[in-house]
Amino acid sequence: MQNVSLVYDVVVIGAGPVGENVADRAHTTGLSTVIVEGELVGGECSYWACEPSKALLRPVVARADARRVPGLRQAVQGPLDVAAVLAHRDAMSGHWQDEDQVEWLKQEDVNLIRGHGRLDGPKQVTVQTHDGERIRLSARHAVALCTGTSAVLPDLQGLAEVRPWTSREATSAHEVPGRLAVVGGGVVAIEMATAWQALGSRVTLLVREDGLLHRMEPFAGEMVAQSLREAGVDVRFETKVTSVARAGGELRIELADGGELTSDEILFAIGRAPRTSDVGLETVGLTPGDWLTVDDTCQVTAVDGGWLYAVGDVNHRALLTHQGKYQARIAGAVIGARAKGEPLDDSWWGAHVATADSVAVPQVVFTDPEVASVGLTTREAERTRRRVDVVDYDIGQVAGAVQFAEDYRGKARVLIDTDRGTVAGATFVGPGVGELLHSATIAVVGEVPIDRLWHAVPAFPTISEVWLRLLETYRT
Structure with a gap:
């Protein structure tokens, strides 16, 4: 040597x-x-996280958006081209070179x-x-x-022999499992449940908590859970896996409530x-x-x-x-x-x-609907005893949202710091809301006074008009 x-x-x-x-x-x-x-x-982002996961999710979300547009809906009713999606994912990951x-x-x-x-x-x-x-x-x-x-894996006897998926396997798999159990209720769990359900898996989402995205506003997790169920995902809350075993290629998953589930693969997305x-x-x-x-x-x-x-x-x-x-x-x-x-x-x-x-940490969850958030949530404001006014608005009432999609379902929430008169946090849920996030981040980081935000005029008709509606709601 x-x-x-x-x-x-x-x-x-x-x-x-x-x-x-x-x-x-x-x-x-x-x-x-x-x-x-x-x-x-x-690193992880390039090959097993951000880039491959978004390559898997983009056609899923684009198809969902197209299905909401009159005149286009009928043209996109068929299944995704799985081979093309996976090939694009491979290219985005540089073929792991x-x-x-x-x-x-x-x-x-x-x-x-x-x-x-x-x-x-x-x-x-x-x-x-x-x-x-x-x-x-x-x-x-x-x-x-x-x-x-x-990725963190649970302390379950025999888990190594089962060969469970982590985020790495979930973003790099080359075959669609017929049945996929996803354990977790955070970003990785719900993004991968979204992607693989759309690619043809029968997905069961096993969540130990009583909701999804527990670090965000509750309505965000509720809206994503509703959408996942509508897409065919079996979402189960307050569910704990107690054992996993593979027999003849099939996974048998035992649950704390005495129930049992069979699957072809299991993804653990329970933390880092x-x-x-x-x-x-x-x-x-x-x-x-x-x-x-x-x-x-x-x-x-x-x-x-x-x-x-x-x-x-x-x-x-x-x-x-x-x-x-x-x-x-x-x-x-x-x-x-x-x-x-x-x-x-x-x-x-x-x-x-x-x-x-x-x-002022911005984050986008690339599900359908998208979730975008920055700054404080209502729970964090309560925990830190920060005085805020909570302002909600139905994004579907904005003209730009109606142009974006028929029957647009979305919600916006901003927290106004009552002592400073500035935006302390913002959460948006709905198709395309990721593009609203940077304006919210600038408002939070820059501590822009609410009186000045009135002069940041949103273009019509865009979803950004929700900022005007939020300000109007706050003043009434």
Whole structure:
């Protein structure tokens, strides 16, 4: 085995979108940067999450939208072309090859080492490469852990022999299972239930809680559940799986209420865990397997010396790709500034990151109907004792919605901070509402006074006119 020692200004472990952005931003400040990756460059989002899942969902949602348009409805009554959908998914995932991403790193002059990277003391990283080489990396200024998360599986005896699906299998499967059991009530569970039901599976959704999307406004989960049932999904609430066994290729699923279910595949979408169990945390006084607590610049607070950063999902601030990339841009720039001894403007670096990761996190759930939300929910406002007025409006009453789809079903809710006179949160449910989200995010982040929002005139006839109707409802 050959041992090699290399020195860089910044060492990044994990070449997903977050790690790529940290490395790129640090390099643009003039620092030498290397990134370590044991799988595919581009990470979970590119190959097993955001991109393949949306490639599966787009034809499902587009067909649903088309079926609501008079004159087009009859032309789209047939089934989806499964082979074409899966081929498009494969193309969007780069056929699980990362040459394009590797080429981008080369163009940005960021070095890549393939292998498993582990911390080995302060500012030290050891890489075991795929060909047996051992490389020791020393960082002059910073090490950034961008290792993301992995799917959580329940502690059920014999589960490994069953070969359950996680989000990876759900987004990369090449055959449609005749019957699919989906365990979970969050975003991954309902998006995959939506996709595979439309592709031909008989889907049963097993939800331990009493509703879907429990972190969002209750009406969002209720409307999605109604739509799933109308599409043919068997949605069961307050249901717990107690055992799973495979016999003759068929899955037998036992439930806590004594019931039994048979299926061909089972997907567990019950949560995420940090990929920190084997990255050498113990060598710097941290506990393997833990989430990593960071400050507003993504610097790990429990490690002295200010050299260790944890960026993206691994710090548990906001488990979304766009938020991780946002953190990465900040962290990379901060690392560069600190390396040069440049002062940080706390009013920008600190407050801006905290705002984006706590009170203004935008999210879209790509189901039918779509769900889009940002900022506080009513439950969060109650929990934090924030005084808000709740304003609801039926999006189907907006002229633009009627143009979008016949019998449009949707709902909008905004929370108005009564002390500041600004929008504190917004939730939209309905076809096409994802395009409303950025305007809501700007309103929340910018703390735009309600009196100024009256002068942001929505074009007619678009769904954005719901903003005007919400303001009118608030004033009456």
